[in-house]
Structure formats: structure tokens, C-alpha cells
Amino acid sequence: MTWSADEILLAGSRRAVEIVGRSSLAPYAFHITDLDGYPWHRPEAAHGLPEGGFLAIRLPDGASAGAGEWREEGEQARHLLSVTATAVLAEHLPADKQIPEQRRLSTAHLALQVGQPILHYRCEMWAGELEFECTLVYSPAESVLCTDVSESSSPAAPDALRDGLLRIGLQLPTRYFAPHARDFPWSRYRLQPTL
Structure with a gap:
């Protein structure tokens, strides 16, 4: 069975929630x-949240009726994109899973607007085995963290999700992240749009 994530994560500051x-x-x-x-499956997996909680923006599948690409004014953030990040992503993500430049520009622009670090997390697993995992960090300049899948089974190996979440004030005691459980109650947390 496959599991994947393509999401933007950031601390839930008042400014971020409004924007x-x-x-x-x-x-x-x-x-x-x-x-x-x-319902924590193991007590040692229980984790908290950053101050103010956090925002998760679950990006729609690129195959869904043209909704897969989110566009905001991003050209003024072009200088924040990293050539190194582009190369690292090309090495770690399959060609059909690359993060489009427009989405990277939009995320960098959002980081400028909210004035705090933002993560763009992309991961895919098959039958419990990690296929790829990368986190783009915008603080506001872009950097990239990728998990070495050949070492991902080692508890001591660095991983892109935990290292990225540290940048927004969330420390996971284990690799378990509650919002990535299949039964996470997403509907309870839906953000109400503001006008």
C-alpha cells in the first residue's frame, strides 16, 4: 500500500493564520x-505542537482538475530559490515528483509574507518502506533536507521531516508524526477562510 504527502507546514502564528x-x-x-x-499507538511517540499549533496546507494532487498548482505572486521571491536545492531535489526525487518552480516561488513568497520559516514536505512510501523524503525549508531563503533512504531504517539516521519540523519549533521524540497517520481527524482542524 502506498502513502504520500505533499504539504506546506508552518507554525500557527496569528499572522500566518490570517494570511x-x-x-x-x-x-x-x-x-x-x-x-x-x-490515540497514540505508543506513549513514547506522543509529541506536542509549536506555540500556536501549526498550519498544514495539504496540497491537492496534481492530477485533480487543474487544482494541483497554487499560484501567488512569487517573482519577487525568485532570489530566495537555491540552485543547490534544485540539484539535490533532482537527485532525490523521481522526475515526475519534482516540485515545480512556481510552487517553490509561491512558498518562498508566503515565507516572506508571514515572516517565519515554512516547510514544503514531500514524501512517498510503499509497503512501509521509504521511497523518497525531502523537505524544502524557507526561512526565507530556500534550503533542502533529504532523507538518505538507504539509511532510513536506522533510528539514528537524520530524516527530512524531523529536521524540518525542528525549524518551525516542533521536536518529535520518534519518527512518528500524528498528522501523517491514516486516521488523523483532519476535518476537526479545517481552517475557516477569512475575508
Whole structure:
């Protein structure tokens, strides 16, 4: 069975919630403010949230009726994109899973608007085995973190999700991240768009 993620993650500051709530991303955004009552599968996997919770923007599948590409004014953020990140992504992601430049520009622009680090996380697993995992970090300049899939089974090996989440104030005690569980109650956290 396959599992994949293509999402933007950022701390849920008041400014971030307001800006995302007014943007074209609002229909895809969730503000996770607590994990009360969450059924942790192991006590040691339980984790908290950054101050203010966090926003998860679950980007639609690129195959869905043209909704896969989100566009905001991003040209003024072009100087934040990294040639190194482009090369690392090309090495770690399959050609059909590359993050489009327009999406990277839009994420960098959003980081400028909210004034805080933002992650663009992309991962795919097959039968519990990691196929690829990369996190683009915008703070506001772009950098990239990729998990070495050949070492991903080692508990001591660095991984792109945990290292990225540290940049937005969330430390995971294990590799388990509650919002990535299949039964996570997403509907409970849907962000209400603001006008």
C-alpha cells in the first residue's frame, strides 16, 4: 500500500493564520491547535505542537482538475530559490515528483509574507518502506533536507521531516508524526477562510 504527502507546514502564528486564511490556499489549510484525545499507538511517540499549533496546507494532487498548482505572486521571491536545492531535489526525487518552480516561488513568497520559516514536505512510501523524503525549508531563503533512504531504517539516521519540523519549533521524540497517520481527524482542524 502506498502513502504520500505533499504539504506546506508552518507554525500557527496569528499572522500566518490570517494570511493563509485570505489566500487561495485556505480551502486546503488546517490549523492544528491541539492533539487532545489523540490515540497514540505508543506513549513514547506522543509529541506536542509549536506555540500556536501549526498550519498544514495539504496540497491537492496534481492530477485533480487543474487544482494541483497554487499560484501567488512569487517573482519577487525568485532570489530566495537555491540552485543547490534544485540539484539535490533532482537527485532525490523521481522526475515526475519534482516540485515545480512556481510552487517553490509561491512558498518562498508566503515565507516572506508571514515572516517565519515554512516547510514544503514531500514524501512517498510503499509497503512501509521509504521511497523518497525531502523537505524544502524557507526561512526565507530556500534550503533542502533529504532523507538518505538507504539509511532510513536506522533510528539514528537524520530524516527530512524531523529536521524540518525542528525549524518551525516542533521536536518529535520518534519518527512518528500524528498528522501523517491514516486516521488523523483532519476535518476537526479545517481552517475557516477569512475575508
